[in-house]
Amino acid sequence: MKLFDENDRQPGMVYPCEWNYKVIGDNIELMVSSIEETVKGYKYDLTPSNISLRGNYFSLNLKVEVTSEIDRNLIYEKLQKAPYVKMII
Numbered sequence: 001m002k003l004f005d006e007n008d009r010q011p012g013m014v015y016p017c018e019w020n021y022k023v024i025g026d027n028i029e030l031m032v033s034s035i036e037e038t039v040k041g042y043k044y045d046l047t048p049s050n051i052s053l054r055g056n057y058f059s060l061n062l063k064v065e066v067t068s069e070i071d072r073n074l075i076y077e078k079l080q081k082a083p084y085v086k087m088i089i
């Protein structure tokens with residue numbers, strides 16, 4: 001199986017696969033609720049990551065089994081639109 005295409009210089013992805021997101025925001029309850037709604041129907045694992053020194057920001061680790069690049073990007077876009085999500089890595 002070829003995982004690297006010399007023409008586009010990007011590593012190939014083999015789906016389905018697990019994809020990790022780090023979701024950073026300022027309201028932990030709304031973040032969890034939005035994440036759970038976004039990945040409803042997917043196999044996922046949501047775990048706490050960090051809290052900022054002042055307790056203003058929270059980060060969560062989200063591991064999702066995605067079936068395609070479309071799924072992966074759709075999850076990212078939905079999470080990015082949440083007003084209390086400040087960053088997704």
